Each structure stands twice: as structure tokens, then as C-alpha cells.
Amino acid sequence: MITLPQKGFLLAKKHQSYSRGRSKTLVNTVDDRSPMAKSFSKASEVTSISIMMFVPGLVGYWIDQKVGSVLLFTLLGLALGMGVAFRQLMLLVSDPADGGRGPEVDSDEESKQS
Numbered sequence: 001m002i003t004l005p006q007k008g009f010l011l012a013k014k015h016q017s018y019s020r021g022r023s024k025t026l027v028n029t030v031d032d033r034s035p036m037a038k039s040f041s042k043a044s045e046v047t048s049i050s051i052m053m054f055v056p057g058l059v060g061y062w063i064d065q066k067v068g069s070v071l072l073f074t075l076l077g078l079a080l081g082m083g084v085a086f087r088q089l090m091l092l093v094s095d096p097a098d099g100g101r102g103p104e105v106d107s108d109e110e111s112k113q114s
Contacts, residue, residue: 053084056078
């Protein structure tokens with residue numbers, strides 16, 4: 001992680017891109033892995049998301065069997081799993097490091113720099 005001063009930050013190297021995370025520090029997002037390594041990384045993320053979808057449903061099914069209810073906890077578990085998986089999928093798709101977009105500068109920071 002690279003911490004840079006807030007004022008007067010310019011990208012010195014054109015092949016590097018920086019994205020702002022949840023904190024106030026800038027994170028270097030240069031990914032120089034091979035295409036095969038990148039594809040395996042994405043495949044593992046998608047597999048994790050699919051596991052997140054169905055494991056709560058299986059836990060809900062197990063609870064239904066123990067309690068004796070009919071699909072109540074299974075449906076609740078599936079709804080919870082689908083919600084969490086959908087959120088993770090949106091985070092995966094909207095990752096600025098993967099989209100090739102340049103750094104985003106907030107309008108507040110722009111006005112402070114001028």
C-alpha cells in the first residue's frame with residue numbers, strides 16, 4: 001500500500017493506476033500476473049460466491065429437519081444467501097481495478113488542489 005500526500009498528487013508513471021479504497025490512502029492496483037493466474041483468481045471468486053448462495057439454504061434445511069418446520073428456515077437461508085451472494089457479485093463486477101478505469105478524483109479534492 002502506498003500512502004501519498006493529499007495535495008498535488010500526480011501520476012508520475014502512466015502504466016500505473018491508483019484507486020481510492022475505503023480509507024484515505026491510495027492503493028496501487030497494478031496487476032502484472034499472467035492471464036492464467038488472473039482467470040484462476042476470478043474462477044475462485046465466482047466459486048466462493050456460488051458457495052455463499054447455497055450453504056445458508058442447506059443450514060436452513062438442517063434446522064427445518066431438527067425443528068420439524070416445513071421449508072421456513074430453508075427459504076430464509078436461501079434468501080440470506082442470495083442477498084449476500086448478490087452483494088459480493090456486485091462488488092466483483094464494479095471493482096475499478098478490473099475495469100481499466102483511471103483514478104477517480106472527488107470534486108472536493110479537485111477544489112482543494114486548485
